[in-house]
Amino acid sequence: MSADLSTTTGARRAAMVERLDADGVLTDVRLREALLSVPREVLLPHAYVRVSDPGVEPIEWRLLDGAHPDDREEWLDLIHSGESVLLQRGGEQLDALVRGPVTGGHMTSMSTYGQATVEALQTLQLGPGQRYLELGPGPGVSLALAAAVTGPRLAAGVERDGRMAAFAQRNLDRIGLGASLVEGDALDGHPTKGAFDRIHSGIGVPCVPPAWVEQLAPGGRLLTTLTTRTPSWPGQLLVTRSDRDRIEAVLRGRPRGYRPMVGYRWLSALDHRARIKACPGRARPTRLAPPPDDAYGFWLAAAYLAPGLVRDFQAETMTIVAPEDDSWAVAGPGDGTVRVHGPRDVWAELEEVHARWKAAGRPGTYHADLTGGSGHQHVTSGPGPKALTWTLPPLTTVPPQTA
Numbered sequence: 001m002s003a004d005l006s007t008t009t010g011a012r013r014a015a016m017v018e019r020l021d022a023d024g025v026l027t028d029v030r031l032r033e034a035l036l037s038v039p040r041e042v043l044l045p046h047a048y049v050r051v052s053d054p055g056v057e058p059i060e061w062r063l064l065d066g067a068h069p070d071d072r073e074e075w076l077d078l079i080h081s082g083e084s085v086l087l088q089r090g091g092e093q094l095d096a097l098v099r100g101p102v103t104g105g106h107m108t109s110m111s112t113y114g115q116a117t118v119e120a121l122q123t124l125q126l127g128p129g130q131r132y133l134e135l136g137p138g139p140g141v142s143l144a145l146a147a148a149v150t151g152p153r154l155a156a157g158v159e160r161d162g163r164m165a166a167f168a169q170r171n172l173d174r175i176g177l178g179a180s181l182v183e184g185d186a187l188d189g190h191p192t193k194g195a196f197d198r199i200h201s202g203i204g205v206p207c208v209p210p211a212w213v214e215q216l217a218p219g220g221r222l223l224t225t226l227t228t229r230t231p232s233w234p235g236q237l238l239v240t241r242s243d244r245d246r247i248e249a250v251l252r253g254r255p256r257g258y259r260p261m262v263g264y265r266w267l268s269a270l271d272h273r274a275r276i277k278a279c280p281g282r283a284r285p286t287r288l289a290p291p292p293d294d295a296y297g298f299w300l301a302a303a304y305l306a307p308g309l310v311r312d313f314q315a316e317t318m319t320i321v322a323p324e325d326d327s328w329a330v331a332g333p334g335d336g337t338v339r340v341h342g343p344r345d346v347w348a349e350l351e352e353v354h355a356r357w358k359a360a361g362r363p364g365t366y367h368a369d370l371t372g373g374s375g376h377q378h379v380t381s382g383p384g385p386k387a388l389t390w391t392l393p394p395l396t397t398v399p400p401q402t403a
Contacts, residue, residue, distance in 0.1 A: 011042050012080040016114065019082065028122050034148035035118075041066060043139050043171050044079045044111060046097055050084035055270040058104040060335065061089070065099035066143050087139050087164075094167040109138045109164045112202060116256060117142045120334030121149070123238060124198045124221050125229075130154065133196040133215065135186035135224075136203035136261075138388035140168035146200075152178030158186045160262065187261070189215045196220065204260040207377045207392035208239065208249070208370050216241045225257035226392065231266045232311040234258075237368060249368035251379060253296025259398050263396050269312040269321040272328060276312075276319060280330040281341030288351045290318040290331040298357045304379070304390040305356070306349040322346050328344040359386045368392070 001341070017035050020026035024034070045066045052060035062315065064071040064078065079085055088094060089105035102209040112120075121142065126149050137157035147155035157179070159165035165183040184191050186203060189211035197220045199212055204227030215348050222239040234257025239249045261268060269376045291298055302309065312319040318331040327342025338347045357363070363381035366388070370377050381388040 008076065009039060009080075012035075012076055013038075014038065016080045016082060018300045020114065020118055023115070025118050028120075028126075030127070030149045031118065031121055031145065034145045038141075038144045038148055038177075039175060040079050040141065041076070041143050042174050043144060043168070044085050044087070045171070046087070046099075047075055047078050048089065048102075048107070049074075049078070050086070051101070053163070055273075059106070060103075061086075061102045063097055065097075065098050071099060079153050082271070084113045085111040085139075087111065088161070091161055091163060094163055103292055111139050111141045112258065113256075116258075117145065120200055121145060121225055124200060124223055126150065126198055129215070130197040131195070132156070133158070133190055134348060135201040135212070136160065136258075137168060138164060138202060139180060140172050140179065140181060142200065142202065143168075143181065144172060144175060144177055146198075147172075147177040147179035153180070156190060157178045157181040158184045158188075158190055160185055199223070201225070202258055204234065204258045204261075204264070205395065206264065207395060208237065209395060210367075211237065213241075213247060213370055218243045218245060220285065223256075226251060227257065227260040227264060228303045228393075229265075229267050229308060230303050230310045231257075232309075232313070233296075233303040235300050235303070239370065247371055247396055249370050251300070251366040251368050252364060253298075253300030255293070255296070258260070261396075267308065267310040267321075269310050269323060270320050271329075272323060272326075273312060273315075274330055276315070276321070276341075278332065279330065279341070281339035282335045283339050284347075285336060286331070286338045286347060286351070288354050291350075291354060297362065297366075298354060300366070301357055301363075301381075301388050301390075302350060302353045305353045305388070306346075309346060309349075320346055320350070342349070356386075356388060360388045361386075363388065 047064045049062045064075040066075040086107050088109035091108050099307035130150050132146045132150050132155040134143040134157040138189040143157045162183045169181045187209045195217035197217050199222040201224035204225035222240045224237050226235040226237050235251050235253050236254045237251045255385050308322050309320050317333050321328040322344050325344040328348050329347035330339040360381045366381050368379045379390050
């Protein structure tokens with residue numbers, strides 16, 4: 001790397017850290033030092049930019065090559081912006097990509113957006129000397145940051161995609177932090193079956209794989225996204241194992257979460273957007289004003305107790321769709337009515353869940369039992385007959401990757 005580029009990237013990392021400081025996101029001193037020192041440009045040497053609008057198929061992309069002078073400024077801006085960086089389409093080879101326009105394919109690997117990475121590593125309370133495991137690390141940005149905090153040869157990752165695993169390990173070796181990455185099924189944990197003090201999953205899972213709990217050391221912390229069919233209301237699960245081997249798992253709603261594991265298909269409101277705009281449905285009275293976006297405890301409960309719903313966050317007023325039932329609800333603005341369409345009364349279901357949530361004391365967090373003998377993992381808001389409860393869906397079988 002040239003001296004000029006090294007100076008430029010150092011300045012961009014400093015500006016990125018300043019934004020995280022100003023937003024009140026970054027509080028850990030060690031992680032701050034890691035963000036300033038880890039060269040993102042090595043781990044993210046290229047990036048895809050989507051050109052076509054959402055819902056348009058086939059998708060039009062443009063590949064930025066960080067080594068090309070015509071792409072460099074845009075590429076540097078993107079990889080230090082804090083946004084997710086798109087790296088790989090359809091499990092493609094990563095050592096012979098050609099810059100410029102490209103058509104088709106869907107992203108199979110990307111870096112996590114910066115704020116989520118910082119929040120996750122800080123929630124894990126990462127420190128020197130800890131054994132760290134990253135499940136589904138993709139290009140290895142958070143793995144590299146963790147290695148900078150824990151120290152050499154203590155941070156490891158498991159990546160399902162063999163091409164991405166080789167790409168990320170090659171770049172991690174260039175940085176020289178002693179992070180290791182192996183190809184394998186992240187749902188099985190690390191193939192050594194060793195114990196780890198901190199485990200972070202970069203993929204959303206419907207429930208917690210038993211191997212993850214088994215590989216959590218006493219005093220350890222595990223963080224993952226629990227995914228449902230909807231991308232709208234994700235849950236973040238923090239699992240701790242006490243020094244006396246007691247497992248506790250706390251689930252809370254979050255505004256954003258990680259993408260689901262391979263084979264888990266999200267619902268989408270895009271196909272219904274034009275129809276809803278043309279005919280929002282019949283008006284009916286409502287006893288429920290549109291709940292605020294940050295009522296995360298309610299929305300998380302709705303993801304499980306009114307399943308099959310997805311919100312169109314681009315709509316002018318709150319619009320929630322049941323795409324598989326050709327049903328939707330459009331709330332507001334502020335006239336005491338909602339408009340509903342289709343055989344499923346989406347808003348009536350949300351009214352019922354909201355009433356139950358209020359009766360349960362408006363919980364913001366839930367507790368998950370990961371140790372039940374039946375093999376099922378159950379969630380509850382607390383004791384008593386008015387508590388909100390549900391069972392997490394099982395893991396799905398995912399075919400092995402083929403070349």
